[in-house]
Amino acid sequence: MEEARRYVQELLAQGDTSVEGWAKVLRPPRIVASSERARSNFAADYAWLRENRQAYLDRWVALQDGKLLGSDVALRALVARLTARGQIEGTFVVQVD
Known part of the structure; x- marks a missing residue:
């Protein structure tokens, strides 16, 4: 690169x-970092990923405080849905591999 x-x-x-x-x-x-109050609980999100990884392989997942807000194979589609629902701020979005 x-x-x-x-x-x-x-x-x-x-x-x-x-x-x-x-x-x-x-x-x-x-x-771009968001404000401290807008961040999800990373420890809870990481615990969710450890427990549910196999079911979401090769998908993008959106987590907030250890709760799944949505998933999709396409990042843009997931972000668009979260934005439309007003849930994007403070959400941890990651591709599961």
Whole structure:
């Protein structure tokens, strides 16, 4: 990944604008922390994952305080449902593998 990022940056420095899209795709992920009060209870969420992992393999799950809010094979679909229900804030979303 780092090598691809360096290569794209070299091409951009040479004036090759055709790789601007790749520069965006290869950017390191941005992490945004939510407020302390909005966080789910990670210990409870982790306990739920340990107990239910096998039933949700290869799916995205949304947990809050050790309770399953939803699951889906597609992250975007799950996030859209949680957002529509007003449940996205403070929710722990993870892919089970």
